[in-house]
Structure formats: structure tokens, C-alpha cells
Amino acid sequence: MELRKFSIPEIIFGRGSLRYVGRCARRIGAEKVFLVSDPGLEQAGWVDRLTETLEEEKLRWVYFNDVVSNPRDLQIEKGAAVYRRERADVVIALGGGSPMDAAKGIAVVASNGGQIRDYEGANRIQRPLPPMVFIPSTAGSGSDITQFAIITDVRRKVKMSIISRTLVPNISIIDPLVLQTKTRKLIIAAAIDAMSHAIESYVSNIASPFTELLSLQAIGLIVKHLHTAVETRSLDSLEQLSSASTVAGMAFSNAGLGADHALAHSLGGMFDTLHGLVHPVLLPAVMRFNLPECIEKMADIGRVLLGRRLGSSEATALGGIEKFEEFCESLEVGVHLKEIVRDKSELPNLCKMAVNDACLLTNPRKATCEDLLQICEGAW
Amino acid sequence: MKSKPTLDDLIGVEHSKLGYYRELQQKVAEVEISNLELARRQRQIQAILDGITDVMMVLSLNLKIVSVNHVFQDVFRVPEPEGKFCHEVFRSAPQPCSSCPVITSRESNRVCRHLAIYPVDGQNRHFEITASPLRNPDGKPCLILLLMRDVTLEKELQAKYYQSQRMATIGVLAAGVAHEINNPLTAISGFAEGLKRRLPRIEKTIDQELMDDFSEYLGIILKECQRCQEIVQSLLTFGRQTCPESSPVNLNNLVNDTLKLLQNQLKQYRKDLIQVELDESLPPVQGNESQLKQVVLDLLFNALDATQEKGAIILRTSSGNGDWVSFSIEDTGYGIPSEHMDRLFEPFFTTKPVGKGVGIGLSTCYNIVDQHGGEIQVESEEGKGSTFIVKLPRENRNGSLQSNPNPGS
Numbered sequence: 001m002e003l004r005k006f007s008i009p010e011i012i013f014g015r016g017s018l019r020y021v022g023r024c025a026r027r028i029g030a031e032k033v034f035l036v037s038d039p040g041l042e043q044a045g046w047v048d049r050l051t052e053t054l055e056e057e058k059l060r061w062v063y064f065n066d067v068v069s070n071p072r073d074l075q076i077e078k079g080a081a082v083y084r085r086e087r088a089d090v091v092i093a094l095g096g097g098s099p100m101d102a103a104k105g106i107a108v109v110a111s112n113g114g115q116i117r118d119y120e121g122a123n124r125i126q127r128p129l130p131p132m133v134f135i136p137s138t139a140g141s142g143s144d145i146t147q148f149a150i151i152t153d154v155r156r157k158v159k160m161s162i163i164s165r166t167l168v169p170n171i172s173i174i175d176p177l178v179l180q181t182k183t184r185k186l187i188i189a190a191a192i193d194a195m196s197h198a199i200e201s202y203v204s205n206i207a208s209p210f211t212e213l214l215s216l217q218a219i220g221l222i223v224k225h226l227h228t229a230v231e232t233r234s235l236d237s238l239e240q241l242s243s244a245s246t247v248a249g250m251a252f253s254n255a256g257l258g259a260d261h262a263l264a265h266s267l268g269g270m271f272d273t274l275h276g277l278v279h280p281v282l283l284p285a286v287m288r289f290n291l292p293e294c295i296e297k298m299a300d301i302g303r304v305l306l307g308r309r310l311g312s313s314e315a316t317a318l319g320g321i322e323k324f325e326e327f328c329e330s331l332e333v334g335v336h337l338k339e340i341v342r343d344k345s346e347l348p349n350l351c352k353m354a355v356n357d358a359c360l361l362t363n364p365r366k367a368t369c370e371d372l373l374q375i376c377e378g379a380w
Numbered sequence: 381m382k383s384k385p386t387l388d389d390l391i392g393v394e395h396s397k398l399g400y401y402r403e404l405q406q407k408v409a410e411v412e413i414s415n416l417e418l419a420r421r422q423r424q425i426q427a428i429l430d431g432i433t434d435v436m437m438v439l440s441l442n443l444k445i446v447s448v449n450h451v452f453q454d455v456f457r458v459p460e461p462e463g464k465f466c467h468e469v470f471r472s473a474p475q476p477c478s479s480c481p482v483i484t485s486r487e488s489n490r491v492c493r494h495l496a497i498y499p500v501d502g503q504n505r506h507f508e509i510t511a512s513p514l515r516n517p518d519g520k521p522c523l524i525l526l527l528m529r530d531v532t533l534e535k536e537l538q539a540k541y542y543q544s545q546r547m548a549t550i551g552v553l554a555a556g557v558a559h560e561i562n563n564p565l566t567a568i569s570g571f572a573e574g575l576k577r578r579l580p581r582i583e584k585t586i587d588q589e590l591m592d593d594f595s596e597y598l599g600i601i602l603k604e605c606q607r608c609q610e611i612v613q614s615l616l617t618f619g620r621q622t623c624p625e626s627s628p629v630n631l632n633n634l635v636n637d638t639l640k641l642l643q644n645q646l647k648q649y650r651k652d653l654i655q656v657e658l659d660e661s662l663p664p665v666q667g668n669e670s671q672l673k674q675v676v677l678d679l680l681f682n683a684l685d686a687t688q689e690k691g692a693i694i695l696r697t698s699s700g701n702g703d704w705v706s707f708s709i710e711d712t713g714y715g716i717p718s719e720h721m722d723r724l725f726e727p728f729f730t731t732k733p734v735g736k737g738v739g740i741g742l743s744t745c746y747n748i749v750d751q752h753g754g755e756i757q758v759e760s761e762e763g764k765g766s767t768f769i770v771k772l773p774r775e776n777r778n779g780s781l782q783s784n785p786n787p788g789s
Contacts, residue, residue, distance in 0.1 A: 163390065
């Protein structure tokens with residue numbers, strides 16, 4: 001096997017772990033925290049709960065909530081200006097993928113200067129970032145675990161991937177209690193995102209023994225607990241989703257993703273689509289496209305999804321893909337691309353953009369622009 | 381578009397989460413370097429400050445001493461002056477001095493210079509004081525830097541310079557006047573002689589009484605002319621800036637010769653009036669013996685005039701430290717009033733009654749000693765006596781006068 005690398009943050013996991021935020025920030029040198037969150041979490045009272053822990057540690061903070069879904073470059077640069085003006089130190093993010101990615105972007109620009117687009121690509125960050133403590137409010141984007149940040153370049157309508165080991169947060173605090181206040185739609189979108197992370201990272205061409213187990217673990221947990229979590233909001237099942245999202249994050253941060261995410265990033269950039277709702281549409285088509293290159297692995301996924309093996313590996317793999325489609329339909333989410341992209345003539349542009357996405361590098365089967373277009377047609 | 385990421389980029393074996401340790405190390409190294417540089421500059425500045433030979437002190441705005449340099453201790457020897465008021469230290473005064481350069485500098489926010497006299501080791505010394513405000517970033521004075529330069533020596537040299545200038549001017553003036561008077565005086569005396577010679581020819585034609593008057597008057601005219609001529613002569617000698625012949629002179633012999641010369645005149649005084657303390661190991665000086673003899677004579681006469689019956693006069697020679705050989709006359713006479721001290725060596729300044737002296741003696745002494753490259757010092761206390769000290773340069777190897785190589789100029 002070629003060289004592999006595995007890195008994750010310190011992780012504090014468990015109900016009520018939110019109360020450790022202040023102490024963690026203090027321990028890594030905070031005096032004035034830069035706190036990123038969003039109005040939804042403010043209303044749910046989680047921001048106040050967090051700042052109470054800062055007060056307990058006698059820490060000052062500056063609060064930044066100018067973040068939207070699919071965070072934008074200008075917001076990042078504005079946040080970095082606030083960070084510098086306020087002479088903040090530790091960056092804390094409480095939220096889903098958007099506030100966390102925004103916080104990463106702000107940390108990069110605040111400490112390295114320039115604009116966020118200067119860091120698009122891999123390993124372009126030259127200087128250390130402020131220490132980061134992330135608290136995911138969804139299960140999940142995995143941004144609290146990964147070396148990725150996805151920021152929208154508004155002018156180019158592109159979701160930029162910024163990849164660097166330096167983007168791995170210092171501490172991830174995962175408190176399942178926070179999930180209780182999320183809407184059904186958000187819980188589903190986040191969980192399916194985590195599922196797609198798990199599936200794509202498992203078949204990635206740089207998956208390793210360290211990531212493969214984690215990927216399968218995440219798939220199993222989500223398929224087992226998502227329905228219960230949505231129906232009952234039981235803390236036990238929400239906790240299982242948190243766990244699944246976290247291990248999926250650990251897997252894909254180190255193994256990468258694939259064509260589904262390459263296309264999803266392009267869709268987000270062009271149509272500002274809610275990221276989690278892209279996978280039910282595209283992932284089955286991508287899995288079928290990849291199948292010839294990784295039948296055994298697809299069969300492993302199928303076995304986890306189905307809970308058993310079918311006659312052959314291929315049958316198990318295909319059964320798994322169908323099971324995934326059924327699973328998504330049962331959650332009442334859209335499964336057709338035409339529900340997201342109104343005009344079919346946009347597809348070539350979409351694919352041209354996606355073929356350049358870094359996620360495509362780890363896709364098990366080499367995919368050209370034409371291949372991607374066919375995938376999209378298949379998902380239409 | 382930048383170069384696209386590769387699989388190796390994603391694995392990122394060579395890339396780690398960047399920490400501050402490296403930056404910290406760099407910063408620590410930079411700080412160490414800049415610390416060394418600061419210390420070096422500090423030492424340099426300290427060396428510069430230590431090299432300043434003036435008294436230097438920093439005062440707070442309320443005149444308290446904040447710090448002093450080592451020269452302060454060398455000069456004033458006040459232990460731990462820090463925290464004391466400057467007027468306490470220098471004047472033992474509870475209030476600031478009336479014209480305080482520090483206050484002026486503080487109020488005007490400008491450099492202020494000032495001359496002051498402070499007692500140091502029982503002697504008054506002149507100081508030139510410079511007070512400069514040390515300003516805070518707003519430009520307001522926050523401390524005052526005080527530099528004090530001891531200018532006592534400069535003041536003395538300046539006074540000497542003025543004195544010699546005045547003496548030279550008066551000398552030239554006196555010589556000119558003497559020269560102008562000399563011609564009519566010669567005519568008066570010549571024609572009076574002529575009249576005196578012709579007097580017997582009219583002896584028969586006038587009565588005896590008138591003849592006696594004429595004879596007496598002519599005698600007085602000739603006698604007074606003679607006196608005038610003597611004064612004129614001494615004035616001319618005084619004013620003449622000649623280069624006298626010089627040879628090695630032993631001051632001890634000079635004193636003894638002079639006393640022998642005066643043997644007759646000294647008979648009228650008490651025998652133990654004059655005491656002589658001669659330094660047997662006295663080296664010779666280079667000079668003109670007869671001129672130097674005149675100096676001893678003049679000073680001795682002055683001492684005799686000033687001393688009462690019971691007084692004493694001590695003649696001393698000594699080879700003090702350095703390049704000087706000195707001769708001094710100490711008397712227990714009237715002493716010299718301090719207001720006369722400055723004018724002592726001016727020509728025609730005298731306190732003697734008319735006819736007893738014209739005030740040429742000391743000024744002549746001054747000129748002679750000056751031409752020998754030496755100097756005369758006077759110490760006197762009214763009612764107790766005076767000491768005149770003549771310091772002459774020790775003869776050097778090539779035999780010429782030391783400090784005044786061109787005395788005729």
C-alpha cells in the first residue's frame with residue numbers, strides 16, 4: 001500500500017459536553033474568543049448556553065453571525081476584518097457545515113491575509129491558524145473533524161474546496177443535545193450528507209484500514225437510527241447519528257470523497273442548493289457508475305445497508321444501491337435532479353465545473369465530463 | 381486557475397497542522413538578537429554618558445534628584461542624593477533658589493543656561509549650568525536634565541587674560557606719556573641749568589636777597605626735574621617690552637645678595653624682623669638677575685612698609701611640585717583690603733602717601749615676572765598680613781624661558 005495519513009482533532013463526545021467549551025478555549029490560550037454561529041442557534045438558546053461557559057472562564061468574546069447556508073467569500077473577509085479589529089484569538093464555531101466552514105475561512109484569512117480564494121486548492125496555507133474549537137449542531141457535515149472548508153466564490157458561482165491539514169480543528173465538542181432543536185428536514189439532510197461521506201470515502205481510491213471501518217460503521221448507524229431519530233427525536237438515536245457523522249468525518253477527512261461530492265459542490269455553487277438534499281438524487285447514479293471498479297467494496301456497503309449478503313457481490317452491491325434509494329424515498333426527500341436543476345441545458349456547465357473539483361481525484365472510477373453528464377442524465 | 385490538487389496533496393504526508401512553535405522559536409530568536417543589540421546600545425550609551433566630564437543629573441519637575449552620574453559623586457561627594465531636593469543638596473536651602481534654571485526650563489519648556497557659584501570643599505567654584513527639559517511623547521517636559529560644568533579655571537584664566545590686557549595697554553600708554561614728557565622735561569632742565577650757569581654773571585647787578593631766591597628756585601626746579609626724570613625713566617623701563625639677557629639664576633643667592641645690599645637700610649629695623657627659609661635643593665631658574673633682584677627688592681620694601689615694629693617678614697624659596705620654582709614673602713602687616721586686590725598690579729595704583737610712591741613697583745614686578753613666564757599670586761587678609769608668591773618656571777635643558785618663549789612680543 002502506498003503512504004496514507006490519518007489525522008483528526010481532539011474529540012469530546014457526549015451529552016452536555018457543550019459546557020466544556022469555555023474551559024477548552026481557556027486551555028488553548030483564549031482571552032478574547034471569536035464566536036461564529038447563526039440566528040437559528042441564537043433563537044434556540046444554544047449561543048447563550050455557550051457564552052455562559054465563556055463567562056465562567058472570564059473570557060471575552062466577539063460574536064459573528066453574518067453567515068448563510070453555503071458561506072460566501074465576502075462574508076469570510078468581513079469576518080476576518082472583525083477578528084483582526086477586535087484582536088480576537090481562539091475561533092469557536094457553533095453550527096452546521098456553513099458556520100463551521102465560515103469560521104475556518106475566517107481563521108485562514110485572519111492569520112494568513114489576502115482573500116479566501118487565494119487558498120483554493122490543497123496545502124496553500126503557509127502560516128498557523130488561530131486555535132479552533134468547533135461544536136457541530138448537525139450530524140453532520142463533519143466540518144468539525146475534517147481538513148476541508150467549502151466556500152462559495154460568488155462572482156464565479158463556484159464552491160471552492162480549501163484543503164489543508166491545518167484546517168483540522170484543534171478540538172471538536174460533539175453534544176447530541178444540540179441536535180434536539182433541529183427541524184426534521186435539517187436532521188435528514190445532515191444525516192444523508194454523513195451517509196454520502198461514508199459511502200464515498202469507503203470506495204475512495206485512498207481509503208485505508210483506518211478509514212474503511214469508520215465508513216462502514218457510519219453507514220450502519222445511519223441506516224439503523226435515522227428513522228427513529230426523525231420520528232421520536234429520542235436522545236439515544238440522535239446520539240447515534242452524532243456518532244455516525246463523527247466517524248464518517250474521520251473517514252472522509254483522510255480518505256476523500258468522490259464524484260457525487262464533485263457534482264454536489266457544483267450544484268451548490270450554481271444553484272445554492274441545500275447540500276444534504278443533493279445526495280439522494282446523485283449518489284445512486286454515481287454508485288452505479290463506480291460499480292465496475294469496486295464491486296467488492298460496493299457489496300460491503302450493500303451488505304451493511306441490507307443487513308445481509310445477496311447471491312453474488314454484484315447483486316449485493318446493486319441491492320445496496322436500491323436499498324439506499326428506497327431509504328431516501330422513505331424519508332420523503334426529492335430523488336430527481338430535475339427538482340433541483342430546472343433547465344436541462346445547465347447540465348454541461350455543471351459537469352464542466354465538477355470535473356475540476358478535487359473530490360473527483362479520489363473517485364474510484366475515472367470520470368470525464370461526459371461521464372458526469374451521463375450520471376446527471378441518469379439522475380434526471 | 382491554480383495548479384489542480386493531486387492525490388498526494390489530499391493525503392498530504394508532508395503537510396501537518398501548522399502550530400506556532402516554529403513561529404515562537406523564530407520570535408524568541410529575534411527577541412534574543414534584539415535584546416543583545418539593545419544591551420550593546422545600552423552599554424554604548426552608558427559609555428558615552430560615563431565619558432561626559434560634566435556633572436550630570438536628572439531632576440523631577442518638583443526639583444527632586446532622580447539620578448546622577450559618577451562625576452557628581454567625584455565633585456560633590458553627597459552620598460545617595462537621589463530623592464533629595466537639589467536646593468537642599470547644593471545650598472542647604474529649604475526653598476528653591478530665586479533664579480533657578482530648572483524652573484525656568486520647566487516653565488518655558490526650553491533649554492536654559494545659567495552661571496552659579498557653589499561651595500565645594502570649602503572653596504567657591506563657578507559652574508555653568510544647562511537645564512534641558514526631557515519631554516514626554518506629548519512634548520511636555522517630564523524630567524529635567526541638568527549639566528553642570530566647573531568653569532572656575534576658565535573664569536580665572538579669563539580674569540588673568542583681562543588683567544594682562546589692561547596692563548599691556550596701560551604700559552604702552554605710560555611709555556608714550558613718559559616719552560612725551562621727557563622732551564619738555566629735558567628742555568626745562570637744560571634751560572634751568574643754563575640759567576644756573578649764567579647766574580654769576582648777573583650776581584653783581586642784583587641785590588643779594590634776590591640772588592639767593594633765584595639760586596634756591598633754580599635748585600628746586602632742577603631737583604624736581606631730576607625727580608620727574610627718574611619717574612619718567614622708570615615708566616620707560618616699565619613700558620619697554622625688551623628681551624633682557626637671561627642666564628641661570630639661583631633664587632637663594634638672589635635673596636642673600638639682596639639682603640646684603642640692604643644691610644645699611646635694614647639697620648633701623650629689629651634684627652629678627654626678617655627671617656629667611658631657603659630651600660637648599662632649589663634648582664636654578666632662567667632669567668635676568670638684575671630684573672629679578674628688582675622684584676625681590678620691591679616686594680621686600682612693600683613688606684617693610686606694611687609691617688609694624690612687632691611684625692615679621694619671612695622670605696621663602698621652594699621648589700614646589702611640577703615645573704615651578706617659587707619665591708615668597710610673607711608679612712604680618714596691614715594686609716590688603718579685598719576691594720584693592722583687583723587693582724594691585726595696575727600702574728599708579730598706590731595707597732602710599734604722596735611723595736612716598738607713585739605705584740610703579742608692583743606693576744613693574746608683574747611685568748618682569750610675566751616676561752619670565754612666571755606669575756605672581758597674592759594671598760592676603762586685612763589686618764593679618766599678606767603673602768606674595770612669585771612662581772617662575774624651572775630652567776629647562778635648552779636654557780630658554782619656558783612658558784614665554786617670546787617675551788618681547
